[in-house]
Amino acid sequence: xxxxSLDGTAAEPCALCDIKLLHEACLSHYLRTCYxxxxxxxxxxPYLLAMSxxxxxxxxxxxxxxxxxxxxxxxxxxxxxxGPTGVGKQRLALxxxxxxxxxxxxxxxxxxxxxxxxxxxxxxxxxxxxxxxLRPKAGDADKQVEEVAETIAGVMxxxxxxxxxTAPDGMAIHSIATVRLMQRRMALTSVEGGRRVxxxxxxxxxxxxxxxxxxxNATLKLLEEPPVGALIVLTTLDPRRVLPTIRSRxxxxxxxxxxxxxxxxxxxxxxxxxxxxxxxxxxxALASGSIGAALSEGEDAxxxxxxxxxxxxxxxxxxxxxLERALGQATFAARGDFAxxxxxxxxxxxxxxxxxxxxPVRRSVxxxxxxxxxxxxxxxxxxxxAEAREAAAGNVNPQVLLxxxxxxxxxxx
Ligand SMILES: [Zn+2]
Numbered sequence: 001x002x003x004x005s006l007d008g009t010a011a012e013p014c015a016l017c018d019i020k021l022l023h024e025a026c027l028s029h030y031l032r033t034c035y036x037x038x039x040x041x042x043x044x045x046p047y048l049l050a051m052s053x054x055x056x057x058x059x060x061x062x063x064x065x066x067x068x069x070x071x072x073x074x075x076x077x078x079x080x081x082x083g084p085t086g087v088g089k090q091r092l093a094l095x096x097x098x099x100x101x102x103x104x105x106x107x108x109x110x111x112x113x114x115x116x117x118x119x120x121x122x123x124x125x126x127x128x129x130x131x132x133x134l135r136p137k138a139g140d141a142d143k144q145v146e147e148v149a150e151t152i153a154g155v156m157x158x159x160x161x162x163x164x165x166t167a168p169d170g171m172a173i174h175s176i177a178t179v180r181l182m183q184r185r186m187a188l189t190s191v192e193g194g195r196r197v198x199x200x201x202x203x204x205x206x207x208x209x210x211x212x213x214x215x216x217n218a219t220l221k222l223l224e225e226p227p228v229g230a231l232i233v234l235t236t237l238d239p240r241r242v243l244p245t246i247r248s249r250x251x252x253x254x255x256x257x258x259x260x261x262x263x264x265x266x267x268x269x270x271x272x273x274x275x276x277x278x279x280x281x282x283x284x285a286l287a288s289g290s291i292g293a294a295l296s297e298g299e300d301a302x303x304x305x306x307x308x309x310x311x312x313x314x315x316x317x318x319x320x321x322x323l324e325r326a327l328g329q330a331t332f333a334a335r336g337d338f339a340x341x342x343x344x345x346x347x348x349x350x351x352x353x354x355x356x357x358x359x360p361v362r363r364s365v366x367x368x369x370x371x372x373x374x375x376x377x378x379x380x381x382x383x384x385x386a387e388a389r390e391a392a393a394g395n396v397n398p399q400v401l402l403x404x405x406x407x408x409x410x411x412x413x
Contacts, residue, residue, distance in 0.1 A: 083255030086292015170339025257289025
């Protein structure tokens with residue numbers, strides 16, 4: 001393992017402790033000792049000054065509530081943040097991490113103490129942020145864990161450089177290897193001596209049932225009996241997409257859409273290069289209160305929604321020639337494209353379901369879908385899409401999956 005600290009001193013990797021943890025520690029350039037008290041890198045202040053997180057926007061009432069529970073010592077150990085894509089669920093989780101790790105304490109993280117700065121630089125040794133990544137390629141289970149640890153460390157390094165990230169690849173998941181990595185990290189003690197925070201972004205991509213039941217049980221055990229002092233924050237777009245066993249063990253925290261003003265203000269200050277007024281207004285109008293949507297509303301997202309709409313339009317016409325044609329025409333060069341289309345499909349169906357309940361529809365939805373008198377068939381269709389989504393994470397050919405899904409949807413819609 002290589003990597004020099006910023007002040008040019010190199011350190012010996014520890015032969016006794018988990019080498020990947022050490023590797024990650026050297027990425028953060030400040031850990032003084034490894035888990036076996038061997039010297040690693042001397043602290044280097046320039047790195048601590050790096051502020052990489054964009055500011056948290058909105059959710060003031062939720063922040064107040066969370067801060068109150070932190071102060072009162074009543075914050076549940078496992079939380080599930082739910083809410084629309086791009087409203088800052090993981091950003092709020094990082095804010096909460098900063099709040100509980102802050103050396104000063106208060107209603108907001110102070111932002112200036114060492115712990116606060118380390119969190120902002122995504123470099124706090126007791127903050128573990130798990131993001132979905134592509135399924136590891138290694139054959140051996142231990143190697144898979146190492147591969148996932150390295151991939152996630154790479155994502156973190158990328159986020160330190162470009163803090164405004166867009167949605168991960170549609171095929172990215174939390175595989176068994178990620179669960180094992182989580183287990184290993186949770187088994188360790190606090191490096192800084194305080195609390196430890198584990199953030200699991202897009203927890204609906206957790207697929208512990210894929211192989212060994214031990215791993216599934218391990219996940220549940222982690223949530224059922226989290227280690228003392230550990231705080232686990234899971235985030236998801238829709239709590240129904242999270243495994244019920246996980247959902248039942250977490251205290252829900254619902255986040256709402258941001259106001260247009262909040263989105264506008266963020267775009268005006270944090271886009272690089274700065275966006276003009278016209279572009280900002282255009283994106284705000286499309287974003288429905290989501291900074292993530294405002295940032296990513298581009299070609300790719302548009303393509304996925306168009307494919308989803310075409311498929312749904314063909315499906316509601318029945319099983320005839322139109323559906324055959326739609327299924328024949330849709331080809332997906334990359335698995336990620338296919339997964340993105342499935343996400344767009346689920347989202348469009350969700351909008352239609354809202355429409356049938358008399359709520360405003362924020363995306364274009366094929367009109368026949370709105371003729372259903374209840375959301376039932378649409379929710380059933382969403383379940384079918386979720387099943388396909390799960391199968392897509394395996395090795396099933398997208399074309400085959402799509403044909404089956406097309407049939408399934410034609411049946412329920
Ligand atoms: Zn602080």
